[in-house]
Amino acid sequence: MAHSPTTPGIAAGRLAKDAYRGNFADLYAPLGPHEAIVAADRCYFCHDAPCITACPTEIDIPLFIRQIQTGTADAAARTIFDQNILGGMCARVCPTETLCEGACVREAAEGKPVQIGQLQRFATDSLMAADTHPFVRATPTGRQIAVVGAGPAGLACAHRLALRGHDVVVFDARKKPGGLNEYGIATYKAAGNFAQREVAWLLSIGGITLRTGVRLGRELSLAELQDDFDAVFLGVGLAGVNGLQIEGDDYDNVHDAVDFIARLRQATDKSKLPVGRHVLVIGGGMTAVDAAVQSKLLGAEHVTMVYRRGRDRMGASDYEQTHATSTGVRIITGASPVRILARDGKVDAVEFAYTEEDRSGMRLGDETFCIPADQVFKAIGQRLDDAPAGLTLDGAKIGVSAGGRTSLPGVWAGGDCVSGGEDLTVTAVAQGRDAAEDIHAALMGLNALAAE
Amino acid sequence: MADLSSDFVGIKSPNPFWLASAPPTDKEYNVRRAFDAGWGGVVWKTLGQDPHVVNVNGPRYGAIWGADRRLLGLNNIELITDRPLEVNLREIKAVKRDYPDRAMVVSLMVPCEEQAWKEILPLVEATGADGIELNFGCPHGMSERGMGAAVGQVPEYIEMVARWCKQTTRMPVIVKLTPNITDIRYPARAAKAGGADAVSLINTINSITSVNLDTMSPEPSIDGKGSHGGFCGPAVKPIALNMVAEIARDAETAGMPISGIGGVTTWRDAAEFLALGCGNVQVCTAAMTYGFKVVQEMISGLSEWMDQKGYVSVAEVSGRAVPNVTDWQYLNLNYVAKARIDQAACIKCGRCYAACEDTSHQAIAMSPTRVFTVKDDECVGCNLCVNVCPVEDCITLEPLSAGTLDERTGEAVKPGYANWTSHPNNPASTTAAE
Numbered sequence: 001m002a003h004s005p006t007t008p009g010i011a012a013g014r015l016a017k018d019a020y021r022g023n024f025a026d027l028y029a030p031l032g033p034h035e036a037i038v039a040a041d042r043c044y045f046c047h048d049a050p051c052i053t054a055c056p057t058e059i060d061i062p063l064f065i066r067q068i069q070t071g072t073a074d075a076a077a078r079t080i081f082d083q084n085i086l087g088g089m090c091a092r093v094c095p096t097e098t099l100c101e102g103a104c105v106r107e108a109a110e111g112k113p114v115q116i117g118q119l120q121r122f123a124t125d126s127l128m129a130a131d132t133h134p135f136v137r138a139t140p141t142g143r144q145i146a147v148v149g150a151g152p153a154g155l156a157c158a159h160r161l162a163l164r165g166h167d168v169v170v171f172d173a174r175k176k177p178g179g180l181n182e183y184g185i186a187t188y189k190a191a192g193n194f195a196q197r198e199v200a201w202l203l204s205i206g207g208i209t210l211r212t213g214v215r216l217g218r219e220l221s222l223a224e225l226q227d228d229f230d231a232v233f234l235g236v237g238l239a240g241v242n243g244l245q246i247e248g249d250d251y252d253n254v255h256d257a258v259d260f261i262a263r264l265r266q267a268t269d270k271s272k273l274p275v276g277r278h279v280l281v282i283g284g285g286m287t288a289v290d291a292a293v294q295s296k297l298l299g300a301e302h303v304t305m306v307y308r309r310g311r312d313r314m315g316a317s318d319y320e321q322t323h324a325t326s327t328g329v330r331i332i333t334g335a336s337p338v339r340i341l342a343r344d345g346k347v348d349a350v351e352f353a354y355t356e357e358d359r360s361g362m363r364l365g366d367e368t369f370c371i372p373a374d375q376v377f378k379a380i381g382q383r384l385d386d387a388p389a390g391l392t393l394d395g396a397k398i399g400v401s402a403g404g405r406t407s408l409p410g411v412w413a414g415g416d417c418v419s420g421g422e423d424l425t426v427t428a429v430a431q432g433r434d435a436a437e438d439i440h441a442a443l444m445g446l447n448a449l450a451a452e
Numbered sequence: 453m454a455d456l457s458s459d460f461v462g463i464k465s466p467n468p469f470w471l472a473s474a475p476p477t478d479k480e481y482n483v484r485r486a487f488d489a490g491w492g493g494v495v496w497k498t499l500g501q502d503p504h505v506v507n508v509n510g511p512r513y514g515a516i517w518g519a520d521r522r523l524l525g526l527n528n529i530e531l532i533t534d535r536p537l538e539v540n541l542r543e544i545k546a547v548k549r550d551y552p553d554r555a556m557v558v559s560l561m562v563p564c565e566e567q568a569w570k571e572i573l574p575l576v577e578a579t580g581a582d583g584i585e586l587n588f589g590c591p592h593g594m595s596e597r598g599m600g601a602a603v604g605q606v607p608e609y610i611e612m613v614a615r616w617c618k619q620t621t622r623m624p625v626i627v628k629l630t631p632n633i634t635d636i637r638y639p640a641r642a643a644k645a646g647g648a649d650a651v652s653l654i655n656t657i658n659s660i661t662s663v664n665l666d667t668m669s670p671e672p673s674i675d676g677k678g679s680h681g682g683f684c685g686p687a688v689k690p691i692a693l694n695m696v697a698e699i700a701r702d703a704e705t706a707g708m709p710i711s712g713i714g715g716v717t718t719w720r721d722a723a724e725f726l727a728l729g730c731g732n733v734q735v736c737t738a739a740m741t742y743g744f745k746v747v748q749e750m751i752s753g754l755s756e757w758m759d760q761k762g763y764v765s766v767a768e769v770s771g772r773a774v775p776n777v778t779d780w781q782y783l784n785l786n787y788v789a790k791a792r793i794d795q796a797a798c799i800k801c802g803r804c805y806a807a808c809e810d811t812s813h814q815a816i817a818m819s820p821t822r823v824f825t826v827k828d829d830e831c832v833g834c835n836l837c838v839n840v841c842p843v844e845d846c847i848t849l850e851p852l853s854a855g856t857l858d859e860r861t862g863e864a865v866k867p868g869y870a871n872w873t874s875h876p877n878n879p880a881s882t883t884a885a886e
Contacts, residue, residue: 034521041519044842047802050822109799109843 005277005301009374010253012274014299020270023297027188027323028118036122039115040069046105051116054103056422056430057084061100065119077127078134080120085159085433086152088128088198089181090426091121092189095286095317099426128197133204138165140207143443146171146229148216151179152425153235153415155202156432157439161233162207164440169229170208173215179237180416181425183262186290187270188297222388226410231439234398234406234413235432240385244282244378248340253347257281257291257379264294276375279303280350282337283379285315285423291377292329303329304371308336308355308362315423332371336364340376347376384417394419403438404431412439454758455765456751458492458555460731461624461649461709463582465492465555468754468766469722469747472713472734473497473559473585473628476744478533480543484550489744490751493555495652495734498532498587499540499572501562505531505594511672514661514681523741525687527661529672529679531593532561537575545579556580557626561587561599564609566616573621583623586613586648588639589630589655591682601655604630607642614646626711629653629695631688636695637702644705651699652711652734654692656682685737689715693728697777700729717746719753726766727773781872788858788865789833789849791815791826797846798824804837804847811836829859 003011015023031039043065051061059080067076080087096102096117104113127134143166147154150172158168176182178195203210214220216236225232241256243249253276267273275298281288284307296303305324307314311333314321325331335352342348349372353364384397392399392407397419404412414421414431421427440446458468470493471477471486478497486494507530516525533540548556558581562568576584587594588604595602603609610627617625627643629636631654643651658680662671670678692714699705712725713734722733738746763769793804793816800822808816815830816837826837833849841847852858854867873882 038520044801044803046800047806048818049802050800105799105801 003299005299008277010274010276013271014275015271017271019299020297024187024191024270024294026191030125031115031118031122036068036073036119037071039119040065042106043069043114044105050103050105051100051114054099055083056099056424056427057087057090057433058430059083059087059100059120061116061120064123065114065116068119068123073123073126074130074134076119076123080124081127081134083433084426084429085156085202086181086198086425086429087120088124089152089190089195090429091117091124092194093181093185094424094426095319097319098317128201131201133201135159135163135205137162137205137207140167141165141444143167143230144169144228145231145233145439145443146225147233147235148172148220148225149179149235149237149415149417150174150177150199150210150212151235151237151415151428152181153237153417153428153432153435154179154233155199156429157233157235157412157414157436158208158432159202159205160433160436161439162205164436166207166230166440166443168208170210171214171216171220172210172212173218173239175212177210177212179235183265184258184287185265186261186294187265189290216388217386222390222408222411226408230410230443232411233404233432233435233439234388234411234417235415235428236384236413237416238382238384240383241378242381242383244337244340244380246337246339248342248347248350249378251340251342251347252345253374254340254376254378257283257287257377258382260377261287261290261294264298270298273298275300276373277301278372279375279377280371280373281305281377281379282350283307283377283381284309284313284333285379285381286320288377288379289316289320289324289329291379293324293327295375295377296327296329300375302372304332305329306332306335306337306350306352306371308334309357310334335369338364338368341370347373349373350376382416387417397421403441404435405438454755454763456492456755456758458732458766460555460711461583461626463493463555463557463624464553465732466553467492467747467751468726468732469750470494470555470557470711470732470734471739472736473587474736474740475528475530476736476739479535479540480547483543483547486739486744486747487547487551487554490747491554491744492732493557493582495557495559495585496540496544496581498559498561498590499537499576500532500560500599501568501572502537504534504536507531507534508674510674514671514678515685516661516687523685523737525659525661525683525685526737526740527659527672527681527683528656529592529681532559532587532590537572541575541579544576544581548580548582555582557583557585559585559587559628561590561594564598564603564613569613569616570620573617573623577621577623581623583626583649584617584621585626585628585652586617587628587655588613589628589653591630591632591656591658592680601630601632604628604639604655605633607638610639610642611646614643614648618647624649626650626652628655628713630655631691631695631714632658636698637705640699640702640705640708644708650709650711650731651705652713653699654688654695654714656684657688657691659683684715685741686715686717686721689717689721689724693724696725696730697728697774700771700774701777716750719750719757722750723754723757723769724773726769727771728777729771729774731770732766783871784869785872785875786854786866786868786870788852788856790828790831790852791833791835791837792848792850793824793826793837794846794848795823797843799843799846800824801842803840803842807836807840831860 064076064079100116101113107113147170181195279295279300281292339351404414412435415428456467473495512530514527590600594600627648712730717738
């Protein structure tokens, strides 16, 4: 072994070859059939269950768990997919402890919720393994809809539209579909090329054409889409990355965490990915955790996350924070970077100032400290860049009304690019699905009928 | 420390826990280990005439399960012992010799002919066994040959065979009853009339545990076909308790010793059988499921409970609940109870709401924040919410004291006792309406 965690600077192959396979495999083994039934037995089948209310896609959780418990996992999966066609990915990436499992009455009763996420994975894996698609498209409507962005919102929208009998063309700027499912989450959350398998399975409903490598504002214009299609759905996500706006932001080895995560996901041989001995991640969200944990898993000796506010304000859930610290990531809160220090043009350390916060806001205090760093990942949020002209924004994101309607007629939007979202896969799925239903109603004149 | 020693129709054992006549008591190897584990006695698996019977060579058991595959009920199609009579007798003698303080009762089933019984009884007596149990209960296989339940379902046969046995042997005679009958009191009365010293019940219940939905065969399936078997285990306990109580409170059989059988799984089950009039209990499925060691929990649990309650002997517990078993018509209609929900214990699952709303009286209100409260003007005190609530003691039924307004009826709760026999709505009322 040429390198080790203590090799100075940035180096690949810090670990033994075998270690990478284990480090980037499924974080948790899926439930076996008996484990699933035991876990399902714990569900109380609550009336008007709080877990359903807590799910942005409102999956009928008690029903699907009962279906697992009675030995019909495929029926359970159908219950899930009826509400959330990306139920497989959501089972893996949802912060269940703040959503369904957080609302589970057994969480209140004994601090141990029903394992809803794992059970959802059990059911969806079971049906998807059969390699059949459980939905049949309605009679063709002859309508064509453009979906821009093959992430969770776009895919959910496209599937629901196809289900209703419409033809859909999905455009995506990247080489592969999936959006953040493919490029934006930690490898161990979607092991086994799950994102691509899920997209292929979703598309097998038929009626959806995928065109990748096509970017809105580059090869595509919204005006053209409006001319060529009966409706347009924008699920473009947030392509822009916020900068630190401090001295040294452009030094070598200062990266955007999202790029690092994307590169990691696409790398077939993780041992070839270079990582620093001292890695510093600035930010407190899921992206920061994914970057920090995976740096550690690549063999970095010291990984530190620094977040400007308190732990309770971090975007990463308690569970994610615990996961980070349990893999050896150190979390520092209440400090903000003021300067990146370089040696020979490469980052060497970052100077932080403690923050002070009161009712009037947050400011930097006088007390500062330095953390050595060979590599810095910025994870302080993404933003919508280059929104198509004519769309009314709400703050920095696309403004939408009910059903995902934008200010432009015939144009709907959903997912991370619209205001009011929670930057969660499951929320994006809900918005894409609901926009599809609204598009369907608008195109088929159902709204007018309902109004009569 | 409570004295668990038991004297059942003169048969002494260090505790009231006997292994019932069943597969675990089929041979010396088993019974020795059962005694070593602490069982107070055994009823040796039923002996019959030679040539010995044969069993099926496929599955003998079927089951139903609760959460985590916890076995709730077991069904079997096994017959009586399939070993030669001589082998069993020799082993019984050897075990009894080595474990003189334990109860050794031998279960018997021979054709319904006096000669058959007169032949086998001296052979059993010669082993030094403490008593015999007449197997009039097995519902499968043997009953088709005119034995087991086929005898137990005809009170005249019970009386006749019991009398033959009492005339032939000095050993106490226990008659084991089948529950596959409309009124358990008739066979019990017949056993008493025949001079039996005691009855034991229940034997297993006719059952098909499940159907294989692929092959359409009942389970357990023997080459694609299934036969009804005998059902036992925790699921049958309520049926057994009722039958025991019926015999204990029947004027004709009151005071007759009863050995309680049917789903005894824990010390608590055993205590309940004792309370309803049993002198001891017999256990099978719990031992078959968990092994002989379960008796140790039964012994320690019963002992601890008796100490807590101040009972010094098993006899003192026996029959304590019998006076409280009555007929519906004598239940106090002036007793009014309402459900009460402990809000601190409530976990807001809403099962009480769903059950009350969809079953019965729409007597539970649900607020937008999932606070569940009882509507006293609708609550009939049915107890369903208590039963479906997953949190023990979260919902309780609390009686209203006399004079309190019952919001459902708009009337004050009446003092004292009044039952259906004198209710004005009863056409046969014994008291004229006031």
